[in-house]
Every structure is written in C-alpha cells, then in structure tokens.
Amino acid sequence: MARALFAVLAGGLFGIGLMVSGMTDTTKVQGWLDIFGDWDPTLAFVMGGAIIPMAVAWRIAARRRISALGTIMPELGEQRLDPGLIWGSVLFGAGWALAGLCPGPALASLGFGGTGGLVFLLAMAAGMLAATPFRRTLSRRAARGEETWISAR
Numbered sequence: 001m002a003r004a005l006f007a008v009l010a011g012g013l014f015g016i017g018l019m020v021s022g023m024t025d026t027t028k029v030q031g032w033l034d035i036f037g038d039w040d041p042t043l044a045f046v047m048g049g050a051i052i053p054m055a056v057a058w059r060i061a062a063r064r065r066i067s068a069l070g071t072i073m074p075e076l077g078e079q080r081l082d083p084g085l086i087w088g089s090v091l092f093g094a095g096w097a098l099a100g101l102c103p104g105p106a107l108a109s110l111g112f113g114g115t116g117g118l119v120f121l122l123a124m125a126a127g128m129l130a131a132t133p134f135r136r137t138l139s140r141r142a143a144r145g146e147e148t149w150i151s152a153r
Contacts, residue, residue, distance in 0.1 A: 003069055015108040021046040024109045026100025026116065033097045095124075 022028040023046060031040030064073050096102045101109065101120045109117035 003071075006069060014104065015111070018105050018108045019111075021049075024101075024105040024112075024117075029100040029105070030097065 018024050022043065028040060028043065031038060032043035034040075061073060062076070067073055092102065099116075099120050101117060103121075103124060106117045106120045106124065110121070
C-alpha cells in the first residue's frame with residue numbers, strides 16, 4: 001500500500017511539475033529545441049532544476065542498500081553507449097522536436113484536454129508495440145550476416 005501511495009504522490013508531483021514548468025506546452029518545448037531559430041532558453045532552468053536534485057539523489061541512493069520503502073536497492077546495470085541507446089536517443093529527440101511532447105508531458109496533457117496528446121500517446125504506443133518485432137527482424141538479419149543500418153543487439 002505504501003508503494004502505491006508513494007507512486008501516486010510521485011507521479012502527481014511529476015505531472016504538476018511538468019505543467020507548471022511549461023513542459024506540456026508544445027510551442028514552448030519546440031522553442032527550446034529551435035536553437036537556430038526563435039530559441040526560448042527558459043526550459044534550461046527546468047532541465048537544471050531536474051538534473052541537479054537527481055544527481056544528489058543518485059549519489060545518496062548509490063550508498064544505500066535498502067530503499068525508503070524497505071525494498072532492496074537494485075545494483076546499477078552496465079553503463080555503456082551502444083547503437084540501440086544512441087538510435088533510441090536520436091529517435092526520442094527527433095520525436096520530441098517534431099511533436100513538442102515526450103511521454104511524461106503527453107500523459108500530463110491528457111488532463112486538460114486536446115487531441116494532440118492523445119494522438120501522440122497512441123502513436124507512441126504503436127511504436128512501442130512495433131519495437132520488439134522490429135528488433136527481432138534485425139537480429140535475424142544480423143545472424144544471417146545481412147547488413148543492417150542499425151546494430152541488432
């Protein structure tokens with residue numbers, strides 16, 4: 001029960017933060033990403049306001065064995081850049097720049113209406129469903145020695 005309550009509180013706080021910061025406003029996000037045009041630097045403060053506390057939280061979490069909710073803290077996975085991570089980052093950034101939304105703000109935008117966020121979420125869900133079969137196809141092609149434009153790890 002405590003875990004569910006914490007999840008609701010954290011998700012609500014995150015959603016409120018997205019709305020207050022302007023991350024759910026697609027024109028503001030696209031203005032932040034338009035560095036060669038009409039650039040709007042205000043989201044840099046939002047990014048800094050998120051990165052700095054998380055850097056501190058990660059340092060604290062790295063020293064703990066048990067979480068605040070009493071569960072065992074998982075070990076950090078291997079941290080390396082691979083083609084899948086790089087391509088995923090490129091696609092995420094391109095989608096963010098084109099739509100002005102990423103998953104968190106798209107969910108938060110559902111609370112105040114509009115079809116743009118819903119269309120984005122449906123397209124994102126379709127992409128997530130297509131990702132596994134696409135990765136399998138790439139893996140099969142790589143196993144046969146066929147050249148692919150992305151590593152199939």
